[in-house]
Amino acid sequence: MEDDAPVIYGLEFQARALTAQTAETDAIRFLVGTQSLKFDNQIHIIDFDDENNIINKNVLLHQAGEIWHIGTSPADKCVLTTCYNKTSDCKVTGCAAVWRMPAEWESGSHESPDDSSNSPQTLELLCHLDNTAHGNMACVLWEPMGDGKRLLSLADNHVLLWDLQESSSKAVISSSATLEGKGQLKFTSGKWSPHHNCTQLATANDTAIRGWDLRSMSQIYCIDNAHGQLVRDLDFNPNKQYYLASCGDDCKVKFWDVRNIGEPVKTLEEHSHWVWSVRYNHSHDQLLLTGSSDSRVILSNMVSISSEPFGHMVDEDELSDVEDNGQEEKCKEPLQDSIIATYEEHEDSVYAVEWSSADPWLFASLSYDGRLVINRVPRALKYRILL
């Protein structure tokens, strides 16, 4: 059980941006971007040593401004993007840029961890995503499983598709789309679908979820009033191409089949405040992680709408039977969707949760006060899923 205990890491600054290092499949590594208006902002690279239960951290300076969103290249583990606020002359603008980590950050930190805090290295700017014509950047998305050359960015009411050229030193808008409508429309978040050859995008603005076809840059579906209030985050089921999870200010997590958008497939209402982040596990899509401003992280087991065949998991006491007649079990006992665990290590609102890209049983959550918590899926459940 000791092994299941959470590992906590405290940042000095407040933080909202968290991501796993997508291209890294060996080490368990998370990136956290801080938010501070007074000091230089940092990107903390957090390595988790699973065997020894130890955290190693490295800090890179991000002097451009406070970080609101962070994304890592799926192809090059040293390349990342950030969305940040630049404040100058009493004006706050949301910008985005592609960065490269300095090559020697890893070795430097290992040699003298004490020094690294005194003289952190700085990120190397590859290029700005020029947004002067399009407004504040809300987030930048990498093409899932792509070659690290294509980016999407959401800026106010624009969707911009970028091509990175000349070894990422130049970003060119290849196409764009604009959301038209009454009032000031603003994208709050988006997700690039890993399915359909990466030609689809889902975005959230206010209470609506929209789907876009990137080839024609046109809207393909729109779930109006998907949530009673603002939609905060989206995620695609990694295995079921039409399934989508969303969360929002009505404290709910909803699952959608985009072929039938009239009603959600399922609704969870476990949090007692806004849900800011929802993430499918990359390999076992019944595992769902949500983070909320009620300071809780909830891990749910949504087996009924997962790609896992029904009856694959049965109660532990029937484990032996399952192997013999799994097919029959499926009919006999439909599996219950349930909450696996509620994690209450945070003291402040949790704005981001993320699964590790290397270990599918491990995830991190970040709360506003700068606390990063790394947790594992309970071992019993892990074995039930695996066996």
Next chain:
Amino acid sequence: MDADISDSAAGSVSPPDSDPARKRRAHGMLKLYYGLNEEGKPDEKESLDPCDINGPHFDPEVFLNKLRKECSLAELMDQESCMVKQIRALDSDMQTLVYENYNKFISATDTIRKMKNDFKKMEDEMDCLSTNMSAITEFSACISGTLQDQHTQITKLSGVHSLLRKLQFLFELPARLNKCLELQAYAQAVGSHRRARCVLQQYSHMPSFRGIQDDCHAIMDQLAQQLRQKFRDGGSSAKDLSDCVELLLQLDEPAEELCDKFLSHAQSRLEADLLGLEAELREPLSASVPELFVNRPQEGDLASKNIPQMANGKLHSFVDALAARYFALVERRIQEEKGVGDNSLLVRALDRFHRRLQAVSKLLPGSGVPSQGTEIVVRAARERIRQYLAALQSFYLDSLTDVRQALAAPRLSVGGAGVSGAGGLGAAVKDAAPSLPDLLASLSGSILNQIKSVLASVHLFTAKDITFSNKPYFKGEFCSEGVREGLVVSFIKFVCQSSRQFCESAGDRGGTTPPALLLLLSRLCLDYETSTISYILTLTDEQFLVQHHSPVTAVTALCSEAREAAQKLLNHYVKVQGLIISQMLRKSVETRDWVNTIEPRNVRAVMKRVVEDTTSIDVQVGFLYEEGVRKAHSSDSSKRTFSVYSSSRQQARYAPSYTPSAPMDTNLLSNIHKLFSERIDIFSPVEFNKVSVLTGIIKISLKTFLECVRLRTFGRYGLQQIQVDCHYLQMYLWRFVSDENLVHFLLDEIVGSAAHRCLDPAPMEQSVIEVICERG
């Protein structure tokens, strides 16, 4: 005659002394004289005195001595004259009496002499009479002897006469029968024939009688033919038909054939009736059902009377077949009885229906018809309960719609007042508010009344004078399964369930349910939990004397369901109201450029609006829920400064002891505070009181405020504006919540977060903030 004269003479002779007292005294003296003193006892008493001149012991010597001794001379003289006068009066009286008696005696002597003569004459006449009488007796004996022969002859002759009349009847019979036939007086004809039949049969060996008999037979055959014809036509009424049958039976027609025919006629006619009934089904007239059926058992009655044992089986199958069709019709008719308005009519109709069938069962003991009929009644009762449930449910939904409409009107005025400002708000609340408890009372009252009236209607099924009420179904299952479970419990469950649906359906899509309705329903459910459910169930159990054969839903289970619904509704109310306020706060934070704002001079209008709305919610909730418990207030709750913020100004001085790297920037005190304070659940269940509800709403609102602030970047004046706004909220909101520390904590967080998000954190002086806030 003589006596009369003597009387009158005596009258005239008697002295003309009118004084009765004197007369009496005179009589008394005469009586004394004659020794007639029956009334002498009082006399004896007084007469002991020897001085009493009228007494028997009068002693003149004593009297004289006494007088001489006692009286003066003058008195003696008076006494003497008086005495002389009395003696004279007595003398005259005596003379009169003597004369009177003498006269009487003379007249009596005359009368006796006359009587003697008369008696002698009478004796002679009596002798004469007796001789006459003996002569008469002699004569009479002589006459009767002579008349004896003639008498016997006359008797004989009258016997012959009657025989001749009978014969005449016989001879006239064919003609008479013919005439009857002409006049269609079949009954008379058959009667006549029957009377003659035996005689004719007996004397059929004589040629003349034979002729008559043959004639009669021919005529009767013709008559039977006609009767049969008439019977076949079948157009006539049931009475006619049965008369026909009766006559034919008297004519020794084959009974079985008749029975068949009769039944087939009855069938065709009943079928016509059934068709008529079917046609009538379209018309809403339930009373017609039993009316029509009145005929049926009567016919069965007739049939069984006419054909005693033989055709019982036939009758059974006949009745069964027809009854089946009839029942099908009745059932269709009952099913069409959708309107729940007047149950008594239906119950009466069913009762009559059932009663008729009982009559059938008396006539045909083996028939399954009555039990089928009872089944129909049972089915009808079940159906009725279902309909009542549906009616109750739709009534409930209708009254909810009414409540909704009633709520809609005043809500508008509240909204208008909210815009117009705090002054108008109080008035509007006054207008709108009294309707809430009134609405609750009228809603629950009308529902209760409706339940009661439905129970009363259903109760008709078990009334004592209804024949089927003593069937086991109506005694047991109908009460417990039907009324209690099927009607009352289902309705209560429906109320809870529909209430819950308000939370679920309205939650996502913009909340179509007005919050006041949620509040109202929540109170309604709570009232149900505390009293109404047990009241209704007790009422039901009492009215229907429910014997729980099967397990029934317990009161506690229903109560907990109602409580759950109430809780859910109230939670939803808190959520909806919280979200309305949240939305205002969020818009106000999101749409403003906080970096380039001007120095705060006023509390922002939205904060005033928040306080106003909170106040009106407070009033609204206060109408339906009790105050609730709050923690003790500090003496100057509204005057508190934001200690956390002031400390955050100094935090740069703290040594970086928290983490080994980087300068200390986080709000240490806030963190420590959080470490020790309880976690706040924002959308958490509330208790059934005002304070808890308001706390919930305020919690939701302030948390939204906090989250929105964290997403923005502030300039110096932006921060100061937040400070002012928070102080304003602080001044007004603490009074609504159970624990003011909660408000303090959340407001501290807001100001703290704003300070963090501030490019140039230069807070405003507390005194200035207070001045601005007090200015309003």
